[in-house]
Amino acid sequence: MRNPLPPVPTSLLDIEVAGDLRRGAPVARLVTAPADDVESEPLEIGGVRITGKAGDVQTVPAGEARWIAGLGNGEPKQYRKAGAALVRAVNAGLADDVDHGGKAFRVVQLVLPEEASGEHVTELALGLLLGGYKFKVTGEDAAPSVRTVRLVAHDRAVPTFTELVSRASVLAASTALTRDLANTPSNIKTPAWLADTAARVAGPRVEVAIRDEKWLTAQGFGGVLAVGGGSSRPPRLIEMTYKPSGAAKHLLLVGKGITFDTGGLSIKPADGMHLMRTDMAGGAAVIAAIRGIAALELPVRVTALVPAAENHVSGSAYRPGDIVRHYGGKTTEVGNTDAEGRMVLADALVYGIRRFNPDLVVDAATLTGAMKVSLGLRTGGLFATDSDLAASVVEAGARVGEAWWRMPLTEDYAENVRGEFGDVRQTPAGPGGITAALFLREFTAGLPWAHLDIAGPARSEKNYDDVVPGATGFAARTLVELAASLA
Ligand code: BES
Ligand code: ZN
Ligand code: MN
Numbered sequence: 418m419r420n421p422l423p424p425v426p427t428s429l430l431d432i433e434v435a436g437d438l439r440r441g442a443p444v445a446r447l448v449t450a451p452a453d454d455v456e457s458e459p460l461e462i463g464g465v466r467i468t469g470k471a472g473d474v475q476t477v478p479a480g481e482a483r484w485i486a487g488l489g490n491g492e493p494k495q496y497r498k499a500g501a502a503l504v505r506a507v508n509a510g511l512a513d514d515v516d517h518g519g520k521a522f523r524v525v526q527l528v529l530p531e532e533a534s535g536e537h538v539t540e541l542a543l544g545l546l547l548g549g550y551k552f553k554v555t556g557e558d559a560a561p562s563v564r565t566v567r568l569v570a571h572d573r574a575v576p577t578f579t580e581l582v583s584r585a586s587v588l589a590a591s592t593a594l595t596r597d598l599a600n601t602p603s604n605i606k607t608p609a610w611l612a613d614t615a616a617r618v619a620g621p622r623v624e625v626a627i628r629d630e631k632w633l634t635a636q637g638f639g640g641v642l643a644v645g646g647g648s649s650r651p652p653r654l655i656e657m658t659y660k661p662s663g664a665a666k667h668l669l670l671v672g673k674g675i676t677f678d679t680g681g682l683s684i685k686p687a688d689g690m691h692l693m694r695t696d697m698a699g700g701a702a703v704i705a706a707i708r709g710i711a712a713l714e715l716p717v718r719v720t721a722l723v724p725a726a727e728n729h730v731s732g733s734a735y736r737p738g739d740i741v742r743h744y745g746g747k748t749t750e751v752g753n754t755d756a757e758g759r760m761v762l763a764d765a766l767v768y769g770i771r772r773f774n775p776d777l778v779v780d781a782a783t784l785t786g787a788m789k790v791s792l793g794l795r796t797g798g799l800f801a802t803d804s805d806l807a808a809s810v811v812e813a814g815a816r817v818g819e820a821w822w823r824m825p826l827t828e829d830y831a832e833n834v835r836g837e838f839g840d841v842r843q844t845p846a847g848p849g850g851i852t853a854a855l856f857l858r859e860f861t862a863g864l865p866w867a868h869l870d871i872a873g874p875a876r877s878e879k880n881y882d883d884v885v886p887g888a889t890g891f892a893a894r895t896l897v898e899l900a901a902s903l904a
Pocket of ligand 3: 680754756757758
């Protein structure tokens with residue numbers, strides 16, 4: 418049978434940097450918006466009114482440049498927005514040419530404004546690379562898309578910009594792989610598929626061990642086994658290691674890998690349940706991040722763990738009221754089988770800390786609906802036991818276009834985590850995002866730890882900035898950039 422899915426990882430377009438315009442390939446230009454005062458004249462090029470707003474792209478049929486993309490006020494972030502909108506417009510133009518019997522162009526040239534700095538170019542590259550991302554499972558040929566963008570810069574800027582574009586390409590590839598994995602439907606994406614795919618794409622510098630249900634049983638991963646027990650597709654633990662020589666720090670990454678979340682016996686309502694195919698987005702970000710970190714050969718040791726399981730309903734499903742023994746021995750009283758993420762993360766956190774002895778720990782998870790309510794769909798929730806680590810996450814995110822907001826580990830609720838018939842309560846009373854984080858903290862052995870709750874920004878219904886509908890890939894770039902900042 419033909420593989421019904423697009424290839425993972427998706428191939429992204431290439432960006433070249435050059436010092437001059439070449440004849441033949443169509444041209445695009447970037448313009449900042451005219452200042453917002455009465456004096457400034459509206460821009461007009463080739464008879465077309467140009468707003469200059471970031472995200473607006475106008476086609477100028479008779480112009481020297483076929484596309485004019487607005488840059489708004491010209492801040493770096495606007496370049497990402499402009500790049501994404503431009504690549505969408507270029508692909509639409511390409512499809513139009515082909516529809517009208519024309520030849521598909523492969524290359525577009527984009528003239529950089531004089532004032533574009535390295536930071537602007539990085540943002541622009543992220544937008545160009547990710548804005549045209551598309552996940553479509555189809556029986557038809559894929560729509561044509563532009564293969565190369567040639568950035569035209571000052572000769573003296575070419576070497577620096579080339580270097581920055583190559584780094585941005587690794588960051589974008591991490592985001593795109595996260596999107597691929599999270600978008601893959603759960604009829605394909607079993608825990609074994611996720612593990613095999615992680616191993617296949619990891620790259621030469623990352624070692625991958627896949628632990629199956631027998632190993633998990635022998636080792637006592639009670640949380641993973643409880644959650645995965647209701648599904649006919651058995652759980653896996655994905656273990657990835659990148660160990661460069663001379664690394665000063667060792668970072669442990671743990672990602673929630675629920676390949677589908679029905680809620681289990683505490684079943685979810687039908688409306689929106691289909692979205693739970695992206696409930697391994699944190700795990701995907703962790704897989705893609707270690708791949709990107711290794712591709713950049715960052716001098717940081719990284720271990721990535723993804724406990725992968727399907728939370729399903731059957732006669733072997735775990736129940737509310739069960740008491741589950743995690744890796745390492747601590748027990749949890751189950752209150753709601755839909756709080757499965759923390760169950761699998763608890764095992765993986767303890768295992769990762771005991772087995773690998775890291776200096777710091779970061780987990781990423783689509784953990785709570787409460788976080789969507791708190792921060793909306795474009796900001797990640799950040800909980801941390803260490804203020805330096807929290808600041809590093811926020812700063813790393815800001816450099817790569819992902820916004821994080823620090824949430825409190827409010828001590829007043831910590832006693833709610835204490836169990837009655839077991840050590841800890843899975844679903845303590847209190848605010849959902851915070852109490853979930855307080856539950857996880859019980860398994861972090863006092864290490865500097867950050868918990869990233871990405872239930873909100875991991876998916877989108879619309880285009881914005883570099884994001885397209887479906888899985889967004891949120892957190893992958895932050896994790897790569899965080900590792901870079903530890904180096
Ligand atoms: N995967 C969900 C959280 C989620 C909800 C992610 C919506 C993305 C969008 C998680 O497993 C879950 O079901 N959490 C419960 C916990 C509750 C039962 C304590 C929730 O948030 O309702
Ligand atoms: Zn879940
Ligand atoms: Mn759930």
